[in-house]
Amino acid sequence: MNLSRFVKHSSLNLFKEGNITCLYQQNLLPDFCVDMFSSGYWQQQDAILGKAVGRGTAWFIQHPVTNMVLRHYYRGGLVGKLIDDSYIFTGIMNTRAAKEFLLLQQLQQWQLPAPKPVAFKVTRTGLTYQADILIELIAGATDLVGLLTKSSLSDNIWREIGKCIKRFHQKNIYHHDLNAHNIMLDSDNNVWLIDFDQGKVMTKSGPWQQRNMDRLLRSFNKELAKLPAFQFSETNWQMLMQGYNSCLHKD
Known part of the structure; x- marks a missing residue:
């Protein structure tokens, strides 16, 4: 068209x-x-x-x-x-x-x-x-890198991040650059995804979803190695994946 x-x-x-x-x-x-x-x-x-x-x-x-x-x-x-x-x-x-x-x-x-x-x-x-x-511009929102260099996040917020990503994946939304900079929390701790350059709607679920998550984990570990104050741990990732796998959001 x-x-x-x-x-x-x-x-x-x-x-x-x-x-x-x-x-x-x-x-x-x-x-x-x-x-x-x-x-x-x-x-x-x-x-x-x-x-x-x-x-x-x-x-x-x-x-x-x-x-x-x-x-x-x-x-x-x-x-x-x-x-x-x-x-x-x-x-x-x-x-x-x-x-x-x-x-x-x-x-x-x-x-x-x-x-x-x-x-x-x-x-x-x-x-x-x-x-x-x-x-x-999402009002009152800060990306995860900015937040995690100042303080830790609760287990519940990590789960909400996972649930948010799952909602996009359930609609087969491929995010080309899913990383810690492109996930945001607003002042009410609502989770947002930004920067959909080269993103697209896939025809079906598949290995691309796991590649999205692998990319995100690499992003967290990269920031952890680069920023001394960055607060991220294996437990945080487990909480995120717990939320992702809970399938609470079904469209």
Whole structure:
């Protein structure tokens, strides 16, 4: 399905100008303009709440309707050292931004704890493109690495983390980069998953689910080796897996 046909059957708005294509939620971004995908625009509005630096910089944006995260798409690994942020263009629906946006929309329909998609932008240059995305900023949320460098978590919270991941797996949601940075707790200790770049809905359950969990465990152990104050143990992992295997959330 092309993007124009998809928009006809949804509440989304399509913006096209020259080599730029954007999709946005009118109810979340009624004042949309293409400059909103630039951190400089928000700095001029004095609307930057903060930032997080990883592969690139994620900017936290204050907005009257919903606070947002602005993220540019960067390549990882060895290829990323050479190409940085350009991707081969094979159609708007195949771009990283469109895929993540539409997956987040699906997660909202399934009422899974993931941020709402707000808007994305794809800029095409010849055979390649660059992309940006705006998503909802989860109020009062902190990632597990930030939390575990300050204090331990209760057994019950570890079980809730496992249950949360299980809910996604029961819907066959593959998270490409399930790690301790992409699991968050809000101020009420609700568990959220973020960063669904390259995520997708699988056709069925299978070994990919175990690979997701193996990746997560490696992430915890990596942070444990790197950060002296990081509080994680085998018992914590057992509690997480106890929650994961309890199957309390059935959709």
